[in-house]
Amino acid sequence: MSIRLLALIPVAVAINLALSAAVDAVGLPLFLDTTGTILATALAGPVVGVATGVLTSVTNSFRNPTFLPFVAVQVLVALYAWVAARAGLFRSLTVAIPAGLGLGILAAAASTPISYKIFGCSTSGGVTMITLLGRKLGMSDLLACAFSAFVTDFGDKAVTFGLVATVLHALPKRTAARFPLALRSIGAA
Amino acid sequence: MSGRHPFTLLALAAALPALAWTLPTPWGAAGTVAVALLLCLLTPGASPGLVVARRALFTAAPFWLFLFLLHERATAVAIALRLSTMIASLVWLVAILPPPRLVEALVAAGYSVHFAFLFAATLSAVPALRARAQHIIDAQRCRGLATRGGPLTRLRALGALALPLVLSALHDVDERALALATRGLSAGARRTPLAPPPDSMTERVLRWALVFGCVAAVAGRVLWRA
Numbered sequence: 001m002s003i004r005l006l007a008l009i010p011v012a013v014a015i016n017l018a019l020s021a022a023v024d025a026v027g028l029p030l031f032l033d034t035t036g037t038i039l040a041t042a043l044a045g046p047v048v049g050v051a052t053g054v055l056t057s058v059t060n061s062f063r064n065p066t067f068l069p070f071v072a073v074q075v076l077v078a079l080y081a082w083v084a085a086r087a088g089l090f091r092s093l094t095v096a097i098p099a100g101l102g103l104g105i106l107a108a109a110a111s112t113p114i115s116y117k118i119f120g121c122s123t124s125g126g127v128t129m130i131t132l133l134g135r136k137l138g139m140s141d142l143l144a145c146a147f148s149a150f151v152t153d154f155g156d157k158a159v160t161f162g163l164v165a166t167v168l169h170a171l172p173k174r175t176a177a178r179f180p181l182a183l184r185s186i187g188a189a
Numbered sequence: 190m191s192g193r194h195p196f197t198l199l200a201l202a203a204a205l206p207a208l209a210w211t212l213p214t215p216w217g218a219a220g221t222v223a224v225a226l227l228l229c230l231l232t233p234g235a236s237p238g239l240v241v242a243r244r245a246l247f248t249a250a251p252f253w254l255f256l257f258l259l260h261e262r263a264t265a266v267a268i269a270l271r272l273s274t275m276i277a278s279l280v281w282l283v284a285i286l287p288p289p290r291l292v293e294a295l296v297a298a299g300y301s302v303h304f305a306f307l308f309a310a311t312l313s314a315v316p317a318l319r320a321r322a323q324h325i326i327d328a329q330r331c332r333g334l335a336t337r338g339g340p341l342t343r344l345r346a347l348g349a350l351a352l353p354l355v356l357s358a359l360h361d362v363d364e365r366a367l368a369l370a371t372r373g374l375s376a377g378a379r380r381t382p383l384a385p386p387p388d389s390m391t392e393r394v395l396r397w398a399l400v401f402g403c404v405a406a407v408a409g410r411v412l413w414r415a
Contacts (some may be wrong), residue, residue: 003374006303007365010310011358015319018358021322022350026336026343028288032351039355045374059311064248065279066272122255129257159344166348167355175359 004178005044012036013059029126030156033060034077034107038164040042041081043088043179049078069118076110077103077157081164084185090165091187100161104154111153112146121145127152194388195286195294196397200280201228204399209274213413215263225277232284233329241284243278252276263374288312290386296384306374310365322354 008047015036023030037056053074061068080103084090089099115123121141122130127148133142168176168186176182207220229242252272292305326401329349330336336346 001303003369004366006306006374007362007369008308009307010314010366011318011362013311014314015355015358018318018322018354019316020349021319021326022347022354025326025350026346028340028343028347030347035351035355039359055307059315061279065276066252068275068279115378119252119272120256120260120264122252122259122268122272124256125251128258129256137351159347162347163351163355166352167359168201170352170356171359172363175363 001047005048008040008044008179009048009051009055012040012048013038013055016052016056017060025106029152030159031152032160032163034074034157035160035163037074037078038081038160039167041078041181042085042164042168042185043176043182045080045085045181046078049081050075053078066119066123068110069114072114073107073110077107080106084161085181086184088184089186090168090185090188093162093165096161096165097158100158101154104157105150107157108146108149108153112142112149115149116142116145121148140177194386194392195291196298196388197392198282198286199291200396200399202278204403206271206275207403209271209404211403211410214409215269215270218267218274221274222270222277225274225281228281229277229284232281241280242277244284245273245280248280249273249276259262293382293384294386296380296382302374302380305380306369318354318358321357322350325353326350 013036015037016033019032019035023032033056034053037049037053040052040056054071057067057074084096084099084103089095113126115121121144122128128161130148130151131144134142134147137144139147165186168182171182173183173188176186205221205225209218212218226242226245229245232237232238232241247270249269253265253269256269256272259265260268288308292309294300295308296305308335329346334346334349335342336350337343
């Protein structure tokens with residue numbers, strides 16, 4: 001791995017963890033905690049993306065230990081972002097946002113068994129309330145858990161993909177060309 | 190306990206949750222959470238034991254509430270005890286093991302210098318970028334950016350906050366790469382740790398005992414069910 005790609009990983013992890021400040025400032029129900037993972041993958045491929053995802057989960061668990069079991073979701077996000085980048089799905093917002101919705105479905109499907117088996121669907125107050133709502137609507141425990149994961153992940157991943165596409169297009173061409181996958185991600189190569 | 194080798198501390202922090210999920214509930218998990226909380230209480234150094242134990246309990250408390258809202262009592266207690274073990278073990282580990290000591294242990298054990306760099310650089314990059322995020326938020330508010338209103342207004346505001354943060358972070362990558370190249374961080378380079386944590390035969394035996402204990406617990410559980 002080149003030194004530039006090695007230097008990208010800690011920066012991408014920091015992006016994952018620092019964007020929560022911007023989300024808190026605008027008060028939207030989003031996480032954006034996979035932005036750095038998706039961006040690193042779109043710039044440099046799956047190895048850098050997976051390393052960013054794993055390191056994000058480990059670093060985040062120092063602050064809140066409950067993040068650690070969700071490391072598999074970060075890996076899945078990196079692999080999906082790699083496929084999306086190779087297909088040039090960051091070339092415009094009209095393509096990136098539906099691709100993000102697709103990731104939302106996959107991420108919800110991946111996080112549901114973890115949330116159900118390890119946490120009993122109690123990962124946060126919001127998730128607990130949505131799970132309770134699902135039950136009131138007559139869903140089984142597992143389905144209510146999947147429902148809450150879907151509600152929390154769906155919009156978040158769409159906004160994240162949109163944000164990454166915007167960043168990739170805002171990058172100066174000279175900077176983008178230094179990363180192996182950047183131009184292909186936006187359909188410029 | 191703080192003088193123990195970092196790998197021993199990691200092994201203990203990993204074994205307790207593994208045992209909590211393997212041993213029969215509620216007594217198995219009750220035992221592991223008691224051990225984890227005892228370790229928290231015995232934490233020496235800058236964060237006294239009571240502070241560490243309180244941090245673990247405060248982190249675990251919301252899960253107890255959520256679980257009792259969602260499940261019947263026996264299920265809620267079983268899951269809550271397991272989660273509390275995991276939380277208390279990791280809170281204890283963070284309190285007792287300074288990251289630079291873990292990095293030294295990794296380098297001394299022959300792990301790639303890249304691996305050690307990633308770990309150390311991430312721990313220093315996160316607080317720096319968080320501070321920059323706060324500066325950008327303050328600067329944009331000074332310029333009159335509205336962060337409240339309808340969802341579209343908020344989304345636009347989010348773009349105005351996130352975009353400069355991410356672009357400036359990417360700008361740092363080149364500077365960091367140049368600094369690393371100047372310092373000779375290339376593949377195959379071997380760093381000499383200044384103060385490698387001492388590792389004894391007793392600690393190695395203890396680590397293997399923890400591994401075998403977990404494997405035995407899993408095997409016992411499988412045979413019990415069969």
